Amino acid sequence: MKNDLCKRLFDFAVDTIQVIKKLPMSPENKIIRYQLAKSSTSSGANYEEAQAGSSKADFANKIKIALKEMRESNYWLRIIIATNEINEPLTRDIKLLIDESEQLKKILAKIIITAKTNT
Numbered sequence: 001m002k003n004d005l006c007k008r009l010f011d012f013a014v015d016t017i018q019v020i021k022k023l024p025m026s027p028e029n030k031i032i033r034y035q036l037a038k039s040s041t042s043s044g045a046n047y048e049e050a051q052a053g054s055s056k057a058d059f060a061n062k063i064k065i066a067l068k069e070m071r072e073s074n075y076w077l078r079i080i081i082a083t084n085e086i087n088e089p090l091t092r093d094i095k096l097l098i099d100e101s102e103q104l105k106k107i108l109a110k111i112i113i114t115a116k117t118n119t
Contacts, residue, residue, distance in 0.1 A: 005107060006051075009044030009066075012100055016040035016073065019093050024084060036076040043069035043104070060115040067108040074101040 020037055023029045046066040053059030077098045081091065 005104075006044070006048065008100070008104060009047050012073075012097065012104060013041045013044050015093075015100075016077075016097055019090065019097060022090050022093075023080065024086065028083065029080075032076055032079060036073060036080075039069045039072035039076065043067075043073060043108075047108075056115065056118070060112060063108055063111050063115065067105060067112065070101055070105050070108060074098060074105065077101065 017037060017040070020033045023033060043066045046062045046069060050059050050062030050066065053062055077094055080086075080094055081098075086094075
């Protein structure tokens, strides 16, 4: 499962960056692009860091950060849908990312719960 999750987090970040490139140019979207690029890539990066955690507490902390960043990504994706008039293919891609972020949030939350019960 670990490798599968690494791949899913990586793919989520790459797919999100591809969607960001397609957003309409506007001052508001510039901010959203920046924030979403940071949070979507940070989630996977923190999960990767957790794999080399120096302790169980360090591992759990990195996973918590990964979860926070995934929650933020989900938020920005929903903001895009709510504030942009975008074509149907792009809307569909964003909704797929929202769904994937929901699933990833659940997986990361489960890892945190499991880590707490194993300490």
